Amino acid sequence: MSGTMGLRERKKARTRQALVDAAIALFASKGYDETTIADVTAAAEVSPRTFFVHFASKEDVLFDDPPLKLELFTAVLAHPGPDETPAQLLLRAFHSVLHADTDPMGQSERIRANLILQTPALQAGAVRKVLEGQREIVRALLDAFPGTLDPVAASALVGAMVGTLVGAITMLYSDAEVAARMAADPQRVRAELETAITSTWQHLG
Amino acid sequence: MSGTMGLRERKKARTRQALVDAAIALFASKGYDETTIADVTAAAEVSPRTFFVHFASKEDVLFDDPPLKLELFTAVLAHPGPDETPAQLLLRAFHSVLHADTDPMGQSERIRANLILQTPALQAGAVRKVLEGQREIVRALLDAFPGTLDPVAASALVGAMVGTLVGAITMLYSDAEVAARMAADPQRVRAELETAITSTWQHLG
DNA sequence: TGTAATTTTGCAATGGCTGCAACGTCTAGG
DNA sequence: CCTAGACGTTGCAGCCATTGCAAAATTACA
Numbered sequence: 001m002s003g004t005m006g007l008r009e010r011k012k013a014r015t016r017q018a019l020v021d022a023a024i025a026l027f028a029s030k031g032y033d034e035t036t037i038a039d040v041t042a043a044a045e046v047s048p049r050t051f052f053v054h055f056a057s058k059e060d061v062l063f064d065d066p067p068l069k070l071e072l073f074t075a076v077l078a079h080p081g082p083d084e085t086p087a088q089l090l091l092r093a094f095h096s097v098l099h100a101d102t103d104p105m106g107q108s109e110r111i112r113a114n115l116i117l118q119t120p121a122l123q124a125g126a127v128r129k130v131l132e133g134q135r136e137i138v139r140a141l142l143d144a145f146p147g148t149l150d151p152v153a154a155s156a157l158v159g160a161m162v163g164t165l166v167g168a169i170t171m172l173y174s175d176a177e178v179a180a181r182m183a184a185d186p187q188r189v190r191a192e193l194e195t196a197i198t199s200t201w202q203h204l205g
Numbered sequence: 206m207s208g209t210m211g212l213r214e215r216k217k218a219r220t221r222q223a224l225v226d227a228a229i230a231l232f233a234s235k236g237y238d239e240t241t242i243a244d245v246t247a248a249a250e251v252s253p254r255t256f257f258v259h260f261a262s263k264e265d266v267l268f269d270d271p272p273l274k275l276e277l278f279t280a281v282l283a284h285p286g287p288d289e290t291p292a293q294l295l296l297r298a299f300h301s302v303l304h305a306d307t308d309p310m311g312q313s314e315r316i317r318a319n320l321i322l323q324t325p326a327l328q329a330g331a332v333r334k335v336l337e338g339q340r341e342i343v344r345a346l347l348d349a350f351p352g353t354l355d356p357v358a359a360s361a362l363v364g365a366m367v368g369t370l371v372g373a374i375t376m377l378y379s380d381a382e383v384a385a386r387m388a389a390d391p392q393r394v395r396a397e398l399e400t401a402i403t404s405t406w407q408h409l410g
Numbered sequence: 411t412g413t414a415a416t417t418t419t420g421c422a423a424t425g426g427c428t429g430c431a432a433c434g435t436c437t438a439g440g
Numbered sequence: 441c442c443t444a445g446a447c448g449t450t451g452c453a454g455c456c457a458t459t460g461c462a463a464a465a466t467t468a469c470a
Contacts, residue, residue: 160368167364
Protein backbone atom coordinates (compact mmCIF):
# COMPACT_ATOMS: atom_id res chain seq x y z
CA MET A 1 0.00 0.00 0.00
CA SER A 2 1.62 3.23 -1.10
CA GLY A 3 0.37 5.92 1.19
CA THR A 4 -2.74 6.06 3.29
CA MET A 5 -5.17 5.92 0.42
CA GLY A 6 -6.01 3.00 -1.74
CA LEU A 7 -5.59 3.13 -5.46
CA ARG A 8 -9.19 4.13 -5.81
CA GLU A 9 -9.00 7.19 -3.63
CA ARG A 10 -5.73 8.28 -5.18
CA LYS A 11 -7.32 8.08 -8.60
CA LYS A 12 -10.26 10.12 -7.46
CA ALA A 13 -8.00 12.73 -5.92
CA ARG A 14 -6.03 12.91 -9.14
CA THR A 15 -9.21 13.55 -11.12
CA ARG A 16 -10.23 16.25 -8.71
CA GLN A 17 -6.86 17.93 -8.88
CA ALA A 18 -6.88 17.74 -12.66
CA LEU A 19 -10.18 19.58 -12.63
CA VAL A 20 -8.87 22.26 -10.28
CA ASP A 21 -5.73 22.77 -12.33
CA ALA A 22 -7.56 22.89 -15.63
CA ALA A 23 -10.13 25.28 -14.20
CA ILE A 24 -7.59 27.72 -12.80
CA ALA A 25 -5.56 27.67 -16.00
CA LEU A 26 -8.58 28.28 -18.18
CA PHE A 27 -10.13 30.87 -15.90
CA ALA A 28 -6.87 32.75 -15.87
CA SER A 29 -6.47 32.73 -19.63
CA LYS A 30 -10.05 33.15 -20.85
CA GLY A 31 -11.79 34.57 -17.83
CA TYR A 32 -14.26 32.92 -15.46
CA ASP A 33 -17.49 33.72 -17.27
CA GLU A 34 -16.06 32.84 -20.66
CA THR A 35 -15.00 29.39 -19.52
CA THR A 36 -17.62 26.66 -19.58
CA ILE A 37 -17.71 23.52 -17.50
CA ALA A 38 -17.33 21.64 -20.75
CA ASP A 39 -14.07 23.50 -21.41
CA VAL A 40 -12.72 22.53 -18.01
CA THR A 41 -13.68 18.89 -18.25
CA ALA A 42 -12.29 18.67 -21.76
CA ALA A 43 -8.95 20.02 -20.54
CA ALA A 44 -9.01 17.64 -17.61
CA GLU A 45 -10.00 14.81 -19.92
CA VAL A 46 -13.06 13.71 -18.01
CA SER A 47 -16.75 13.75 -18.70
CA PRO A 48 -18.68 16.96 -18.03
CA ARG A 49 -20.89 15.06 -15.66
CA THR A 50 -17.87 14.17 -13.56
CA PHE A 51 -17.30 17.80 -12.65
CA PHE A 52 -20.40 17.84 -10.50
CA VAL A 53 -19.40 14.67 -8.77
CA HIS A 54 -16.47 16.56 -7.27
CA PHE A 55 -17.80 20.09 -6.98
CA ALA A 56 -21.24 21.37 -6.20
CA SER A 57 -20.94 24.34 -8.50
CA LYS A 58 -18.69 26.05 -10.98
CA GLU A 59 -17.31 28.48 -8.43
CA ASP A 60 -16.67 25.72 -5.93
CA VAL A 61 -13.65 24.58 -7.86
CA LEU A 62 -11.96 27.81 -6.80
CA PHE A 63 -12.83 27.45 -3.14
CA ASP A 64 -11.41 24.01 -2.93
CA ASP A 65 -8.99 23.75 -0.06
CA PRO A 66 -10.00 24.62 3.47
CA PRO A 67 -8.73 27.92 4.86
CA LEU A 68 -5.68 27.11 6.94
CA LYS A 69 -5.66 30.57 8.45
CA LEU A 70 -8.97 29.89 10.09
CA GLU A 71 -7.70 26.82 11.89
CA LEU A 72 -4.79 28.77 13.27
CA PHE A 73 -7.09 31.54 14.32
CA THR A 74 -9.46 29.33 16.25
CA ALA A 75 -6.52 27.45 17.72
CA VAL A 76 -5.33 30.65 19.34
CA LEU A 77 -8.83 31.39 20.56
CA ALA A 78 -8.89 28.05 22.31
CA HIS A 79 -6.33 29.26 24.86
CA PRO A 80 -7.30 32.62 26.28
CA GLY A 81 -5.02 34.30 28.79
CA PRO A 82 -6.06 34.55 32.44
CA ASP A 83 -7.11 38.19 32.39
CA GLU A 84 -7.65 38.56 28.69
CA THR A 85 -10.81 40.22 27.44
CA PRO A 86 -12.59 38.86 24.36
CA ALA A 87 -11.42 41.83 22.32
CA GLN A 88 -7.84 41.33 23.43
CA LEU A 89 -8.00 37.65 22.62
CA LEU A 90 -9.31 38.34 19.15
CA LEU A 91 -6.60 40.87 18.56
CA ARG A 92 -3.94 38.44 19.65
CA ALA A 93 -5.34 35.74 17.38
CA PHE A 94 -5.33 38.19 14.51
CA HIS A 95 -1.70 39.02 15.08
CA SER A 96 -0.78 35.37 15.29
CA VAL A 97 -2.32 34.66 11.92
CA LEU A 98 -0.89 37.78 10.36
CA HIS A 99 2.64 36.94 11.40
CA ALA A 100 2.42 33.23 10.93
CA ASP A 101 4.73 32.10 8.19
CA THR A 102 2.12 30.38 6.17
CA ASP A 103 3.37 29.73 2.70
CA PRO A 104 3.37 33.14 1.07
CA MET A 105 0.80 32.44 -1.60
CA GLY A 106 1.87 30.33 -4.54
CA GLN A 107 1.29 31.13 -8.16
CA SER A 108 -2.09 29.47 -8.32
CA GLU A 109 -3.25 31.14 -5.14
CA ARG A 110 -2.41 34.54 -6.49
CA ILE A 111 -4.28 33.78 -9.69
CA ARG A 112 -7.22 32.71 -7.62
CA ALA A 113 -7.17 35.87 -5.56
CA ASN A 114 -7.06 37.98 -8.70
CA LEU A 115 -9.93 36.09 -10.24
CA ILE A 116 -12.08 36.59 -7.20
CA LEU A 117 -11.30 40.28 -7.00
CA GLN A 118 -12.08 40.75 -10.67
CA THR A 119 -15.15 38.58 -11.07
CA PRO A 120 -18.37 39.79 -9.44
CA ALA A 121 -19.89 36.35 -9.69
CA LEU A 122 -17.08 35.02 -7.53
CA GLN A 123 -17.17 37.76 -4.95
CA ALA A 124 -20.49 36.46 -3.77
CA GLY A 125 -18.90 33.12 -3.07
CA ALA A 126 -16.00 34.72 -1.29
CA VAL A 127 -18.35 36.62 0.93
CA ARG A 128 -20.17 33.44 1.78
CA LYS A 129 -16.87 31.92 2.83
CA VAL A 130 -16.10 34.93 4.97
CA LEU A 131 -19.44 34.76 6.71
CA GLU A 132 -18.97 31.08 7.37
CA GLY A 133 -15.56 31.74 8.85
CA GLN A 134 -17.06 34.47 10.94
CA ARG A 135 -19.59 32.08 12.41
CA GLU A 136 -16.84 29.65 13.26
CA ILE A 137 -14.80 32.31 14.99
CA VAL A 138 -17.82 33.34 17.01
CA ARG A 139 -18.30 29.76 18.08
CA ALA A 140 -14.67 29.49 19.15
CA LEU A 141 -14.86 32.78 21.00
CA LEU A 142 -17.95 31.72 22.89
CA ASP A 143 -16.22 28.51 23.86
CA ALA A 144 -13.32 30.53 25.21
CA PHE A 145 -15.61 32.47 27.54
CA PRO A 146 -18.25 29.94 28.44
CA GLY A 147 -21.31 31.42 30.06
CA THR A 148 -19.86 34.88 30.45
CA LEU A 149 -20.19 36.18 26.91
CA ASP A 150 -23.44 37.16 25.26
CA PRO A 151 -23.74 35.51 21.81
CA VAL A 152 -24.97 38.66 20.18
CA ALA A 153 -22.14 40.65 21.71
CA ALA A 154 -19.63 38.05 20.58
CA SER A 155 -20.96 38.03 17.06
CA ALA A 156 -20.96 41.81 16.95
CA LEU A 157 -17.39 41.91 18.16
CA VAL A 158 -16.19 39.42 15.60
CA GLY A 159 -18.20 41.25 12.96
CA ALA A 160 -16.40 44.43 13.89
CA MET A 161 -13.02 42.83 13.39
CA VAL A 162 -13.88 41.10 10.14
CA GLY A 163 -15.65 44.21 8.91
CA THR A 164 -12.60 46.31 9.64
CA LEU A 165 -10.41 43.97 7.66
CA VAL A 166 -12.84 43.66 4.78
CA GLY A 167 -13.19 47.42 4.66
CA ALA A 168 -9.46 47.94 4.59
CA ILE A 169 -8.87 45.23 2.03
CA THR A 170 -11.57 46.32 -0.38
CA MET A 171 -10.19 49.84 -0.37
CA LEU A 172 -6.62 48.62 -0.70
CA TYR A 173 -7.49 46.53 -3.72
CA SER A 174 -9.99 48.89 -5.30
CA ASP A 175 -7.26 50.43 -7.37
CA ALA A 176 -5.75 47.95 -9.80
CA GLU A 177 -2.37 49.63 -9.63
CA VAL A 178 -2.21 49.57 -5.88
CA ALA A 179 -3.50 46.03 -5.90
CA ALA A 180 -0.59 44.95 -8.07
CA ARG A 181 1.86 46.58 -5.69
CA MET A 182 0.23 44.80 -2.77
CA ALA A 183 0.36 41.43 -4.47
CA ALA A 184 4.09 41.87 -4.91
CA ASP A 185 4.73 42.92 -1.34
CA PRO A 186 3.19 40.74 1.36
CA GLN A 187 4.98 42.70 4.07
CA ARG A 188 3.21 45.82 2.99
CA VAL A 189 -0.17 44.11 3.20
CA ARG A 190 0.56 42.99 6.73
CA ALA A 191 1.55 46.46 7.75
CA GLU A 192 -1.57 47.98 6.22
CA LEU A 193 -3.88 45.53 7.91
CA GLU A 194 -2.02 45.97 11.17
CA THR A 195 -2.52 49.69 10.97
CA ALA A 196 -6.13 49.37 9.90
CA ILE A 197 -7.08 47.27 12.89
CA THR A 198 -5.14 49.03 15.59
CA SER A 199 -5.78 52.59 14.51
CA THR A 200 -9.42 51.97 13.71
CA TRP A 201 -10.13 50.31 17.01
CA GLN A 202 -8.30 53.02 18.81
CA HIS A 203 -10.56 55.64 17.30
CA LEU A 204 -13.63 53.82 18.46
CA GLY A 205 -13.16 53.76 22.20
CA MET B 206 -52.96 64.00 -18.82
CA SER B 207 -53.49 62.17 -15.55
CA GLY B 208 -50.30 62.44 -13.55
CA THR B 209 -46.74 62.97 -14.60
CA MET B 210 -46.42 59.87 -16.70
CA GLY B 211 -48.07 59.11 -19.97
CA LEU B 212 -50.26 56.10 -20.43
CA ARG B 213 -47.28 54.19 -21.74
CA GLU B 214 -45.10 54.66 -18.69
CA ARG B 215 -47.95 53.98 -16.34
CA LYS B 216 -48.66 50.74 -18.08
CA LYS B 217 -45.04 49.72 -17.91
CA ALA B 218 -44.89 50.56 -14.24
CA ARG B 219 -48.01 48.50 -13.68
CA THR B 220 -46.45 45.53 -15.41
CA ARG B 221 -43.35 45.87 -13.29
CA GLN B 222 -45.36 46.11 -10.11
CA ALA B 223 -47.46 43.13 -11.10
CA LEU B 224 -44.25 41.13 -11.47
CA VAL B 225 -42.97 42.25 -8.09
CA ASP B 226 -46.26 41.43 -6.37
CA ALA B 227 -46.61 38.07 -8.05
CA ALA B 228 -43.01 37.20 -7.24
CA ILE B 229 -43.27 38.07 -3.55
CA ALA B 230 -46.54 36.22 -3.20
CA LEU B 231 -45.22 33.10 -4.88
CA PHE B 232 -41.85 33.18 -3.16
CA ALA B 233 -43.61 33.46 0.17
CA SER B 234 -45.95 30.56 -0.48
CA LYS B 235 -43.75 28.13 -2.41
CA GLY B 236 -40.26 29.33 -1.56
CA TYR B 237 -37.75 31.14 -3.73
CA ASP B 238 -35.99 28.17 -5.27
CA GLU B 239 -39.22 26.35 -5.94
CA THR B 240 -40.69 29.26 -7.86
CA THR B 241 -39.77 29.59 -11.52
CA ILE B 242 -39.77 32.72 -13.59
CA ALA B 243 -42.51 31.10 -15.61
CA ASP B 244 -44.63 30.83 -12.47
CA VAL B 245 -44.17 34.50 -11.73
CA THR B 246 -44.92 35.70 -15.23
CA ALA B 247 -47.95 33.44 -15.42
CA ALA B 248 -49.29 34.93 -12.20
CA ALA B 249 -48.57 38.42 -13.47
CA GLU B 250 -50.15 37.54 -16.80
CA VAL B 251 -47.22 38.52 -18.97
CA SER B 252 -44.79 36.67 -21.15
CA PRO B 253 -41.77 35.03 -19.49
CA ARG B 254 -39.53 37.07 -21.73
CA THR B 255 -41.00 40.25 -20.28
CA PHE B 256 -39.58 39.50 -16.86
CA PHE B 257 -36.07 40.13 -18.07
CA VAL B 258 -37.10 43.38 -19.66
CA HIS B 259 -37.78 44.72 -16.18
CA PHE B 260 -35.29 42.84 -14.04
CA ALA B 261 -31.79 41.69 -14.75
CA SER B 262 -32.17 38.51 -12.74
CA LYS B 263 -34.55 36.48 -10.65
CA GLU B 264 -33.29 37.88 -7.37
CA ASP B 265 -33.44 41.44 -8.66
CA VAL B 266 -37.19 41.47 -8.31
CA LEU B 267 -36.70 41.39 -4.54
CA PHE B 268 -34.17 44.21 -4.48
CA ASP B 269 -36.39 46.55 -6.36
CA ASP B 270 -36.68 49.81 -4.48
CA PRO B 271 -33.68 51.88 -3.44
CA PRO B 272 -32.67 51.85 0.22
CA LEU B 273 -34.10 54.97 1.81
CA LYS B 274 -32.06 54.48 4.97
CA LEU B 275 -28.88 54.98 3.06
CA GLU B 276 -29.91 58.41 1.82
CA LEU B 277 -30.68 59.50 5.33
CA PHE B 278 -27.37 58.14 6.53
CA THR B 279 -25.28 59.98 3.99
CA ALA B 280 -27.34 63.11 4.53
CA VAL B 281 -26.24 63.18 8.15
CA LEU B 282 -22.66 62.55 7.12
CA ALA B 283 -22.80 65.61 4.91
CA HIS B 284 -22.90 67.90 7.95
CA PRO B 285 -20.22 66.98 10.46
CA GLY B 286 -19.98 68.90 13.70
CA PRO B 287 -17.08 71.29 14.29
CA ASP B 288 -15.05 69.04 16.56
CA GLU B 289 -16.57 65.74 15.58
CA THR B 290 -14.29 62.81 14.80
CA PRO B 291 -15.11 60.46 11.93
CA ALA B 292 -16.10 57.74 14.38
CA GLN B 293 -18.38 60.11 16.27
CA LEU B 294 -19.98 61.30 13.06
CA LEU B 295 -20.67 57.74 11.96
CA LEU B 296 -22.16 56.93 15.31
CA ARG B 297 -24.43 59.95 15.13
CA ALA B 298 -25.55 59.04 11.63
CA PHE B 299 -26.29 55.53 12.82
CA HIS B 300 -28.45 56.82 15.64
CA SER B 301 -30.30 59.13 13.30
CA VAL B 302 -31.23 56.29 11.03
CA LEU B 303 -32.08 53.99 13.87
CA HIS B 304 -34.49 56.45 15.42
CA ALA B 305 -35.88 57.88 12.23
CA ASP B 306 -39.53 57.08 11.90
CA THR B 307 -39.29 55.42 8.56
CA ASP B 308 -42.40 53.41 7.92
CA PRO B 309 -41.99 50.40 10.17
CA MET B 310 -41.81 47.74 7.49
CA GLY B 311 -44.98 46.79 5.70
CA GLN B 312 -46.23 43.30 5.14
CA SER B 313 -44.35 42.77 1.91
CA GLU B 314 -41.13 44.14 3.35
CA ARG B 315 -41.28 41.71 6.22
CA ILE B 316 -41.86 38.86 3.82
CA ARG B 317 -38.91 40.01 1.81
CA ALA B 318 -36.66 40.19 4.85
CA ASN B 319 -37.66 36.68 5.86
CA LEU B 320 -37.03 35.35 2.39
CA ILE B 321 -33.58 36.82 2.31
CA LEU B 322 -32.69 35.49 5.73
CA GLN B 323 -33.92 32.03 4.82
CA THR B 324 -32.60 31.69 1.27
CA PRO B 325 -28.84 31.30 0.83
CA ALA B 326 -29.10 32.24 -2.82
CA LEU B 327 -30.54 35.59 -1.80
CA GLN B 328 -28.08 36.32 0.97
CA ALA B 329 -25.39 36.77 -1.61
CA GLY B 330 -27.43 39.47 -3.25
CA ALA B 331 -28.11 41.12 0.07
CA VAL B 332 -24.43 41.19 0.89
CA ARG B 333 -23.71 42.77 -2.46
CA LYS B 334 -26.18 45.50 -1.58
CA VAL B 335 -24.55 45.97 1.79
CA LEU B 336 -21.11 46.29 0.28
CA GLU B 337 -22.38 48.82 -2.24
CA GLY B 338 -23.92 50.83 0.55
CA GLN B 339 -20.67 50.59 2.44
CA ARG B 340 -18.78 52.08 -0.46
CA GLU B 341 -21.23 54.93 -0.64
CA ILE B 342 -20.89 55.64 3.06
CA VAL B 343 -17.13 55.68 2.73
CA ARG B 344 -17.43 58.18 -0.08
CA ALA B 345 -19.66 60.43 2.01
CA LEU B 346 -17.34 60.13 4.99
CA LEU B 347 -14.32 61.09 2.94
CA ASP B 348 -16.21 64.09 1.63
CA ALA B 349 -16.96 65.13 5.19
CA PHE B 350 -13.26 65.18 6.07
CA PRO B 351 -11.63 66.26 2.86
CA GLY B 352 -7.91 65.73 2.76
CA THR B 353 -7.60 64.79 6.40
CA LEU B 354 -8.86 61.21 6.28
CA ASP B 355 -6.97 58.29 4.82
CA PRO B 356 -9.22 56.31 2.42
CA VAL B 357 -8.12 52.97 3.82
CA ALA B 358 -8.71 54.16 7.36
CA ALA B 359 -12.14 55.47 6.40
CA SER B 360 -13.10 52.24 4.71
CA ALA B 361 -11.84 50.25 7.67
CA LEU B 362 -13.84 52.39 10.06
CA VAL B 363 -17.05 52.05 8.07
CA GLY B 364 -16.34 48.34 7.72
CA ALA B 365 -16.09 48.08 11.47
CA MET B 366 -19.47 49.67 11.95
CA VAL B 367 -21.23 47.70 9.26
CA GLY B 368 -19.50 44.54 10.41
CA THR B 369 -20.66 45.08 13.95
CA LEU B 370 -24.24 45.48 12.80
CA VAL B 371 -24.11 42.53 10.44
CA GLY B 372 -22.59 40.39 13.18
CA ALA B 373 -25.27 41.37 15.64
CA ILE B 374 -28.09 40.93 13.16
CA THR B 375 -27.00 37.53 11.90
CA MET B 376 -26.81 36.25 15.45
CA LEU B 377 -30.11 37.82 16.40
CA TYR B 378 -31.87 36.19 13.48
CA SER B 379 -30.03 32.89 13.53
CA ASP B 380 -32.68 31.40 15.74
CA ALA B 381 -36.04 31.25 13.98
CA GLU B 382 -37.91 31.69 17.22
CA VAL B 383 -35.98 34.75 18.26
CA ALA B 384 -36.25 36.08 14.73
CA ALA B 385 -40.01 35.92 14.94
CA ARG B 386 -40.00 37.81 18.21
CA MET B 387 -37.77 40.44 16.67
CA ALA B 388 -39.98 40.85 13.63
CA ALA B 389 -42.90 41.57 15.93
CA ASP B 390 -41.04 44.10 18.05
CA PRO B 391 -39.14 46.78 16.16
CA GLN B 392 -38.31 48.58 19.40
CA ARG B 393 -36.47 45.54 20.59
CA VAL B 394 -34.40 45.39 17.44
CA ARG B 395 -33.39 49.01 17.86
CA ALA B 396 -32.37 48.41 21.42
CA GLU B 397 -30.33 45.36 20.50
CA LEU B 398 -28.49 47.13 17.72
CA GLU B 399 -27.94 50.12 19.94
CA THR B 400 -26.37 47.91 22.57
CA ALA B 401 -24.35 45.99 20.03
CA ILE B 402 -22.71 49.08 18.61
CA THR B 403 -22.07 50.99 21.81
CA SER B 404 -20.93 48.12 23.97
CA THR B 405 -18.83 46.55 21.25
CA TRP B 406 -17.05 49.73 20.41
CA GLN B 407 -16.50 50.43 24.04
CA HIS B 408 -14.74 47.12 24.47
CA LEU B 409 -12.41 47.90 21.63
CA GLY B 410 -10.81 51.12 22.79
C1' DT C 411 -54.51 58.66 -40.23
C1' DG C 412 -49.76 57.46 -40.75
C1' DT C 413 -45.28 57.10 -38.93
C1' DA C 414 -41.95 56.77 -35.29
C1' DA C 415 -41.00 55.23 -30.69
C1' DT C 416 -41.54 51.94 -27.21
C1' DT C 417 -43.12 47.76 -24.99
C1' DT C 418 -44.22 43.12 -25.23
C1' DT C 419 -43.60 38.77 -27.07
C1' DG C 420 -42.02 34.37 -29.43
C1' DC C 421 -38.26 31.67 -30.76
C1' DA C 422 -34.06 29.58 -30.45
C1' DA C 423 -29.96 28.76 -28.11
C1' DT C 424 -26.35 28.65 -24.33
C1' DG C 425 -24.85 26.99 -20.08
C1' DG C 426 -25.21 25.60 -15.13
C1' DC C 427 -27.01 21.93 -12.68
C1' DT C 428 -29.51 17.40 -11.37
C1' DG C 429 -31.59 12.58 -11.24
C1' DC C 430 -31.12 8.23 -12.97
C1' DA C 431 -29.30 4.15 -14.59
C1' DA C 432 -25.54 1.80 -16.74
C1' DC C 433 -20.77 0.55 -16.96
C1' DG C 434 -16.37 -0.34 -15.48
C1' DT C 435 -12.92 -0.62 -11.91
C1' DC C 436 -11.37 -1.39 -7.09
C1' DT C 437 -11.74 -3.76 -2.48
C1' DA C 438 -12.65 -7.17 0.73
C1' DG C 439 -13.86 -11.77 2.09
C1' DG C 440 -13.70 -16.39 1.30
C1' DC D 441 -7.56 -16.69 -7.19
C1' DC D 442 -12.39 -15.48 -7.51
C1' DT D 443 -16.56 -13.19 -6.68
C1' DA D 444 -19.96 -10.00 -4.67
C1' DG D 445 -20.55 -5.53 -3.47
C1' DA D 446 -18.80 -0.70 -3.15
C1' DC D 447 -17.44 3.15 -5.60
C1' DG D 448 -15.98 6.40 -9.46
C1' DT D 449 -17.24 7.72 -14.06
C1' DT D 450 -20.19 8.45 -17.75
C1' DG D 451 -24.19 9.26 -20.97
C1' DC D 452 -28.69 10.84 -21.29
C1' DA D 453 -32.57 13.40 -20.70
C1' DG D 454 -34.35 17.36 -18.77
C1' DC D 455 -35.23 21.77 -15.81
C1' DC D 456 -34.37 26.39 -15.42
C1' DA D 457 -32.12 31.06 -15.66
C1' DT D 458 -30.57 34.10 -18.99
C1' DT D 459 -29.79 36.33 -23.53
C1' DG D 460 -29.96 37.94 -28.62
C1' DC D 461 -32.84 38.80 -32.26
C1' DA D 462 -36.60 40.19 -34.75
C1' DA D 463 -41.58 40.37 -35.28
C1' DA D 464 -45.92 41.96 -33.31
C1' DA D 465 -48.68 44.96 -30.48
C1' DT D 466 -49.35 49.30 -28.46
C1' DT D 467 -48.84 54.24 -27.73
C1' DA D 468 -47.32 58.97 -29.02
C1' DC D 469 -47.44 62.60 -32.00
C1' DA D 470 -47.57 65.24 -36.26
